[in-house]
Amino acid sequence: MGTHYQGGAAEVRALDALIKLVRCTSSLQTRLEVGLRAEGFTATQFGTLEALFHLGPLEPCELGPKLLTSRPNVVLLVDHLEERGLVRRKPVEGDRRRVQIELTPLGRRAIQMAFQKHARRVAKELSALSAAEQEQLGRLCKRLGRAESSSSHRQASKDRASVRAKSATERSRPRTDPGLARTVKSPVRGEENIDAL
16 A cells, blocks of 8 residues: 555655555564564564674674664663673773673574574565565665765755854854953952953
8 A cells, every 4th residue: 555645746656665665674574573583582682693793892882873773772782682691791902981792602602593594584585576676676775775864964964064164153253242241349440341251
């Protein structure tokens, strides 16, 4: 089922495509999560273990963007996985304030087995498309994702430049706000107005 919106052709086409993309993603994710749950993991727990398995030890601030989640959520995920003996926190050499998350031997064995099964399930689910269609889908998703992030990135860059320019202008102005001035009594000349800033 597509959109019920009665707008221009380009808008209706884009909304229909978006609805299909979101529904497809949701349906596929739900089917794949059944297998992950059977292995004893939530999707984010599995994603955490998979990232550590393929990328090696990571700091929470590096792990969050890879999982598309916030740093506080990463901390909670790591707490649960650490309780199960699957990961451990290791201080970063030379900076005791920072930690890296790494797989334990038990965690490495668990993700190796779970990932092999998951990869087979993903291949089975995507077998509805030919190899060429899967490659085309990958290219289209990448292009669509980058188009959004590129325009957002350009806008964010413009916004940051605007803030920097405004901030530089404000720093170059003398601070002569009369509300910040104070009057002090000089024993020699009477009262003088001295700017606090």
